[in-house]
Amino acid sequence: xxxxxxxxxxxxxxxxxxxxxxxxxxxxxxxxxxxxxxxxxxxxxxxxxxxxxxxxxxxxxxxxxxxxxxxxxxxxxxxxxxxxxxxxxxxxxxxxxxxxxxxxxxxxxxxxxxxxxxxxxxxxxxxxxxxxxxxxxxxxxxxxxxxxxxxxxxxxxxxxxxxxxxxxxxxxxxxxxxxxxxxxxxxxxxxxxxxxxxxxxxxxxxxxxxxxxxxxxxxxxxxxxxxxxxxxxxxxxxxxxxxxxxxxxxxxxxxxxxxxxxxxxxxxxxxxxxxxxxxxxxxxxxxxxxxxxxxxxxxxxxxxxxxxxxxxxxxxxxxxxxxxxxxxxxxxxxxxxxxxxxxxxxxxxxxxxxxxxxxxxxxxxxxxxxxxxxxxxxxxxx
Numbered sequence: 350x351x352x353x354x355x356x357x358x359x360x361x362x363x364x365x366x367x368x369x370x371x372x373x374x375x376x377x378x379x380x381x382x383x384x385x386x387x388x389x390x391x392x393x394x395x396x397x398x399x400x401x402x403x404x405x406x407x408x409x410x411x412x413x414x415x416x417x418x419x420x421x422x423x424x425x426x427x428x429x430x431x432x433x434x435x436x437x438x439x440x441x442x443x444x445x446x447x448x449x450x451x452x453x454x455x456x457x458x459x460x461x462x463x464x465x466x467x468x469x470x471x472x473x474x475x476x477x478x479x480x481x482x483x484x485x486x487x488x489x490x491x492x493x494x495x496x497x498x499x500x501x502x503x504x505x506x507x508x509x510x511x512x513x514x515x516x517x518x519x520x521x522x523x524x525x526x527x528x529x530x531x532x533x534x535x536x537x538x539x540x541x542x543x544x545x546x547x548x549x550x551x552x553x554x555x556x557x558x559x560x561x562x563x564x565x566x567x568x569x570x571x572x573x574x575x576x577x578x579x580x581x582x583x584x585x586x587x588x589x590x591x592x593x594x595x596x597x598x599x600x601x602x603x604x605x606x607x608x609x610x611x612x613x614x615x616x617x618x619x620x621x622x623x624x625x626x627x628x629x630x631x632x633x634x635x636x637x638x639x640x641x642x643x644x645x646x647x648x649x650x651x652x653x654x655x656x657x658x659x660x661x662x663x664x665x666x667x668x669x670x671x672x673x674x675x676x677x678x679x680x681x682x683x684x685x686x687x688x689x690x691x692x693x694x695x696x697x698x699x700x701x702x703x704x705x706x707x708x709x710x711x712x713x714x715x716x717x718x719x720x721x722x723x724x725x726x727x728x729x730x731x
Contacts, residue, residue: 366427371418384420387413388449396449399423407449407515439481439513440466440474446512455603456595462508463596469493469505478516486517486524499527535656537562537664543721548651554643556623556631560586561658563714564614565665565683568658569593572600572637576627579616586616588684592630594637610684615707617715672713678706 352359354371387395390409395416399406401424408423410416447462454462466474470489473481493502503526510521537545542562549555560566560574569591578587589611592600605611624631632640641657648655656664662683669679 366422382421382424384417384424387416387420388453389413390448391451392448398449437478437516438475439470439478439509442478442516443474443508443512446508455593456601457593457603460594460596460598461504465505465508469497470509473509478513479518481513481517481519483519483523486521490524490526494527499530502527503529534663535654535660536667537654537656537661539717541653542664543717544651545647545653546718547721548647548653552643552647554640554647556620557640557658558644558661559620559623561661562665563617563620563711565662565669567591567606567610567662567684568640570605570610570684571640571658572630572632573602573605574631575629576624576631578631579621579624581621581624584616584618584621585613586620587613598637600637605684607684612681612684614682615711617711619715619718668713669710672709674706674710682706682710 351357352366352371355366357366359366384399385397387397387410390396394409394411395413397408397416397420399408399420406423408416408420410419443462443466447459447466451459470493472492473486473489476485490502490506493505497505506524506526510524514521545558545562549558557568557571560571561568564586566574566588570588572592573590574586574588578589579585580587588605590602591605591610592602595601644658645655647653666679666683669682674682
C-alpha cells in the first residue's frame with residue numbers, strides 16, 4: 350500500500366507511514382496515540398520530549414504536525430529513535446538544553462544557565478559528551494571546587510548533568526561533590542535594629558530596609574513594588590510581582606518566587622508614610638545593586654555588622670520566632686512554601702488568628718521606633 354501523504358510504499362495494514370509518520374487509519378478504526386503537545390522553540394522549530402522504554406527521546410521538527418506524527422510513530426515502534434550524535438560536545442548539549450527551556454524558565458535561571466555555560470567547566474565544554482569518562486568529569490569537578498563554593502558548584506553541575514545525561518555511558522550519580530558548607534547569615538539584635546533604623550532615616554535605601562526587616566520582603570519583591578502596591582487607606586501592601594536581572598543584567602518583571610509568595614500584608618503606618626506618590630516602581634531608577642551597596646556603606650560608617658537585605662529578611666524570621674508567631678502564619682507572612690503549607694491556600698487561614706499575629710509583629714516594630722533614644726547617632730553623610 351502507499352502512504353496517504355508522501356505516497357511511498359509501506360507495509361500493508363500499516364497504522365503509520367514509516368517514512369513521514371502520517372497516520373493511515375481514522376480515529377474510528379484505531380484510537381489516537383497520545384503524545385505531548387509540541388513546544389515551539391525560539392528557532393521556530395517544534396520540540397517534544399518523549400519517554401519510551403525508560404529512555405528520554407528528543408524530537409525536533411520544522412512543523413508542529415510533523416513533530417507530533419514522528420512522536421506517535423516512535424511511540425508505536427514504527428520508527429526507531431536515532432541514537433544521539435556521537436560528536437556532540439558538552440557545550441553543544443548544554444546549548445540545546447537551554448534553548449529547549451528558555452521560554453519557560455525564569456529570567457534569573459536563564460541568566461544562571463548562560464553564566465555556567467560561559468564560565469564553568471571550561472575543559473569539558475569542547476569534549477565529546479558520549480566519550481567522557483568518569484575520571485575526566487571528576488577531575489573537572491575537583492578543579493572547580495578550588496575556585497567556587499559548594500552550593501555554586503552543585504548548581505553548575507546540576508545543569509551539566511541534566512544536559513549530558515542522554516549521552517554519557519556511565520552513572521552520573523557516582524560523581525562526588527564537595528560537602529555542603531555551613532551558611533552563616535548575620536541576624537541583627539534588637540539594639541542593632543534600633544541603631545540601623547536611626548542611621549538609615551532619610552536615606553534612599555530606608556524604605557527598602559524597613560520592608561525587608563519589618564515585613565520580610567525579598568529584594569526582588571521590593572524591586573517589583575509599585576506605588577500602586579501600597580493601599581494607604583486600608584494600610585496594606587500587595588506583593589504580586591518581582592523584578593530580577595536577566596541575562597543582559599537588565600531588570601525584568603516576573604511572577605513572585607512561589608505561589609505562597611503572592612500575598613497582601615498589613616503595613617505599619619511608619620512605612621506607609623515613607624512611600625511617596627508616583628505611577629511606576631518605587632525603585633524604578635535605581636540599579637539592582639544600589640540598595641545593597643548603600644546598606645553596606647551605612648553599616649560600615651556606623652560600626653554595624655555587615656548585612657544584606659536578605660539578612661534583614663532572616664532577621665524578620667528570627668523576630669517572629671522570638672515572638673512565638675505560629676509557623677503557619679509566619680510562613681504565610683514571609684511568603685515561604687513547604688510541602689505542608691503548599692496544600693493550603695491563604696483563605697483557609699483562621700482570619701482572627703492571622704489578624705492578631707499581624708498586630709503583634711507590627712506593634713513590635715512600632716514600639717521599637719518609639720523607644721529609639723540613641724540621640725548620639727547621626728545620619729550617614731551622602
